[in-house]
Amino acid sequence: MTVATMPTSQKPKLRLQNVTKEFVAKRTGQKTLAVSDFSLDVRPGEFLCVVGPSGCGKSTVLNMIAGLDQPTEGSIVMDGQLVTRPGAERGVMFQDYALFPWKSVRDNVGFGLKHGTPGNGLSPVERRERVDHFVKMVGLEAAATKYPHQLSGGMRQRVALARLLANGPEVLLMDEPLGALDAQTRMVLQVELLRIWGEAADHGERKTVVFITHGIDEAVFLADRVVVMSSHPGRVSAVIDIDIPRPRTEHIRSEPRFGQLTDEIWSLIRDEAYQAIA
Numbered sequence: 001m002t003v004a005t006m007p008t009s010q011k012p013k014l015r016l017q018n019v020t021k022e023f024v025a026k027r028t029g030q031k032t033l034a035v036s037d038f039s040l041d042v043r044p045g046e047f048l049c050v051v052g053p054s055g056c057g058k059s060t061v062l063n064m065i066a067g068l069d070q071p072t073e074g075s076i077v078m079d080g081q082l083v084t085r086p087g088a089e090r091g092v093m094f095q096d097y098a099l100f101p102w103k104s105v106r107d108n109v110g111f112g113l114k115h116g117t118p119g120n121g122l123s124p125v126e127r128r129e130r131v132d133h134f135v136k137m138v139g140l141e142a143a144a145t146k147y148p149h150q151l152s153g154g155m156r157q158r159v160a161l162a163r164l165l166a167n168g169p170e171v172l173l174m175d176e177p178l179g180a181l182d183a184q185t186r187m188v189l190q191v192e193l194l195r196i197w198g199e200a201a202d203h204g205e206r207k208t209v210v211f212i213t214h215g216i217d218e219a220v221f222l223a224d225r226v227v228v229m230s231s232h233p234g235r236v237s238a239v240i241d242i243d244i245p246r247p248r249t250e251h252i253r254s255e256p257r258f259g260q261l262t263d264e265i266w267s268l269i270r271d272e273a274y275q276a277i278a
């Protein structure tokens, strides 16, 4: 079954074909079919959100795209190359900040440039300029020498975002990056994220984003398309085009189309969401 794949004339940035993931518990041998027959093309430069009830396999899909885990069956291909391991061209950001507490904002942002392949070929001065550029982009110049414990949750996620971008990935893989933040901070960072992604820039300059969220309104606000997953096992149940023009500003949240799209998506996952907490 091929769901949501594109005509062969267009080259996808990522192609997931019939991806299945079964976990086998080491001690008990118990099997969990987390993801089944998941097929999806991600277009270059698109902002794709994935929503679905808790436990439906969203993180499992993202981890496989990141190369942190391998499919049991099926394939994941980026620019025609099979994904088998993590790579600097695919940057990952999680909910829980994952900053080094003993490093300053600037050193956190520069970590990958100093210790990983993204810094290859850059002089110390160039690295520093690159770090400063991204610290400024996320609005943290004044906090550049602070440490994570001195920052709010929203500021910490700005650091994580700057670090992700400083490493220069082509694809941003984000697993509920705003999930731990309060509602107001989250809305502010959604707008920031679209600005940083390059909403106002040419489509060709934008990075490809796969963004997981349990927030339907967040998905509608951010995405070009929303993939709705169903659970047990995790599958693609629908792909919804978000036909709200860009750039998107706060006022779209109160527009009728915004409400229609969130209602449509909620109706697709409501029953399962209730089952998940029952």
Ligand SMILES: Nc1ncnc2c1ncn2[C@@H]1O[C@H](COP(=O)(O)OP(=O)(O)O)[C@@H](O)[C@H]1O
Pocket: 023, 024, 025, 032, 033, 034, 052, 053, 054, 055, 056, 057, 058, 059, 060, 061
């Ligand atoms: N390492 C693992 N070992 C066994 N089961 C797992 C593992 N990771 C996830 N699962 C199971 O796979 C399913 C999907 O999990 P996950 O991808 O984390 O869902 P989501 O991110 O949508 O909440 C769940 O039933 C979860 O318990």
Ligand SMILES: [Mg+2]
Pocket: 058, 059, 060
């Ligand atoms: Mg998850």
